[in-house]
Amino acid sequence: MELQNLTPEEQKAMQEKLKNMSPEELRNLQKQQCLFCQIISGKVNARRVYDDDKVVAVLDINPASLGHVLLIPREHYQILPQMPDDEIAHLFNIAKGISGAVLRAFQVQGTTIFVANGVAAGQKATHVMVHIIPRHEGDKAALDIPEYQINEENMKVIHKRLLDLMTADLGMMPENEASQAGPESETQPAEAAETPAAPESVQPPKTPEPEQQPTAQPIAKSAPQSQTQKPRNRKGLDDLTGGF
Amino acid sequence: MAKEDCLLCSVIDNKVAARKVYEDKDVLAILHPTPASVGHILVMPKEHLAIFEQLTEFTTGRLFQVTNKLSSVVFEALQMEGTNIIISNGTAAEQKWPHFTINLIPRRSQDGLNFAWSPRQFNEDDMGTAELKLKAEAKKITEEVLEDQAEPPVIDTKVEHLSGTEEDNYQIRQLRRMP
Numbered sequence: 338m339e340l341q342n343l344t345p346e347e348q349k350a351m352q353e354k355l356k357n358m359s360p361e362e363l364r365n366l367q368k369q370q371c372l373f374c375q376i377i378s379g380k381v382n383a384r385r386v387y388d389d390d391k392v393v394a395v396l397d398i399n400p401a402s403l404g405h406v407l408l409i410p411r412e413h414y415q416i417l418p419q420m421p422d423d424e425i426a427h428l429f430n431i432a433k434g435i436s437g438a439v440l441r442a443f444q445v446q447g448t449t450i451f452v453a454n455g456v457a458a459g460q461k462a463t464h465v466m467v468h469i470i471p472r473h474e475g476d477k478a479a480l481d482i483p484e485y486q487i488n489e490e491n492m493k494v495i496h497k498r499l500l501d502l503m504t505a506d507l508g509m510m511p512e513n514e515a516s517q518a519g520p521e522s523e524t525q526p527a528e529a530a531e532t533p534a535a536p537e538s539v540q541p542p543k544t545p546e547p548e549q550q551p552t553a554q555p556i557a558k559s560a561p562q563s564q565t566q567k568p569r570n571r572k573g574l575d576d577l578t579g580g581f
Numbered sequence: 582m583a584k585e586d587c588l589l590c591s592v593i594d595n596k597v598a599a600r601k602v603y604e605d606k607d608v609l610a611i612l613h614p615t616p617a618s619v620g621h622i623l624v625m626p627k628e629h630l631a632i633f634e635q636l637t638e639f640t641t642g643r644l645f646q647v648t649n650k651l652s653s654v655v656f657e658a659l660q661m662e663g664t665n666i667i668i669s670n671g672t673a674a675e676q677k678w679p680h681f682t683i684n685l686i687p688r689r690s691q692d693g694l695n696f697a698w699s700p701r702q703f704n705e706d707d708m709g710t711a712e713l714k715l716k717a718e719a720k721k722i723t724e725e726v727l728e729d730q731a732e733p734p735v736i737d738t739k740v741e742h743l744s745g746t747e748e749d750n751y752q753i754r755q756l757r758r759m760p
Binding site: 384385386387389394396399400401402403404406417418420422425426427428429430431432433434435436437438439440441442443445446447448449450451452453454455456457458459460470472473474476478479480481482483484485486487491492495496498499500501502503 | 655
């Protein structure tokens with residue numbers, strides 16, 4: 338973010354410096370630059386509504402509605418997939434608690450819980466955050482999820498691709514092997530008149546690489562973390578993990 | 582609400598067909614039949630619970646661990662650029678079914694989806710009051726997490742079916758938390 342304020346020479350010097358840093362040093366630098374790490378440490382002011390040794394919750398200063406809470410882990414994780422299982426469980430249990438607190442505090446009849454992983458998903462800051470947003474009847478927030486029709490052929494392709502990768506990675510229960518017909522005939526909403534969300538643009542399948550040893554067990558509660566994952570080329574996420 | 586009336590319970594019980602992508606004894610994940618994007622997945626507890634606040638600590642952990650894992654899988658398998666995780670909790674949030682679900686929505690740039698809300702501004706007094714109210718309510722969270730005996734607030738989960746097609750075979754009734 339600060340990179341734009343430097344002259345071209347300074348930028349070049351900065352790039353050189355970054356190239357020569359160890360991953361450790363890079364991470365520390367990212368943390369220093371991260372607005373949310375600064376909020377956690379108290380360097381930057383925020384209206385804090387909850388904290389414990391793992392997470393902090395503050396009021397969003399650009400809220401969708403009054404009482405909009407941002408819940409963030411103390412550790413500088415950039416996207417949710419980086420977080421280990423036990424921290425995921427804690428983060429979302431606290432989100433559950435905050436959602437209840439929001440319902441009681443503002444006497445509303447609903448909350449939206451929202452996470453964005455990656456720029457393409459609307460992630461704005463390089464720090465994991467969970468939004469808990471009080472909702473009012475008929476507020477027509479952008480947060481409502483549209484529904485589209487999708488034809489059976491495309492569903493089949495998508496389903497197969499997912500199952501192929503999942504069998505290698507997560508392990509499936511025997512019931513799931515047969516791909517079953519979708520219930521489109523039972524649940525077609527009348528308002529879904531839009532074209533399908535570009536299933537035609539799904540690329541021809543590349544060989545999926547299993548991230549770890551194929552396993553037949555369902556996800557264990559305390560499964561070993563994916564520290565052995567190969568680094569992946571994520572187009573939308575490169576913007577967040579590389580530059581300043 | 583009786584399980585017989587819940588469409589998602591019928592899916593869980595294999596009475597209604599769906600495209601399952603993951604299943605274990607606590608959790609089921611299926612492809613959304615009317616998706617917002619390619620690979621839109623619904624992750625749900627097998628137990629019939631309506632809102633977030635009714636979930637146990639264990640179930641919450643499992644649901645989100647599965648969702649998180651699936652988000653990486655969907656990302657790889659479908660060459661997507663990002664994912665959204667969205668829970669529409671309660672009628673005011675346009676909750677579609679009276680059975681708790683997590684929406685895992687894969688994203689690409691320029692996919693036509695936009696969940697960005699228009700930020701509003703509130704004055705210092707309002708923000709200050711909001712902060713105090715929330716702080717007070719949030720104090721109860723520590724006790725809830727420790728004892729796992731949360732007293733979930735009763736909120737309206739009455740869901741009107743949107744399309745009204747003849748094939749719909751479930752009744753929607755006002756849901757109240759069972760003591």
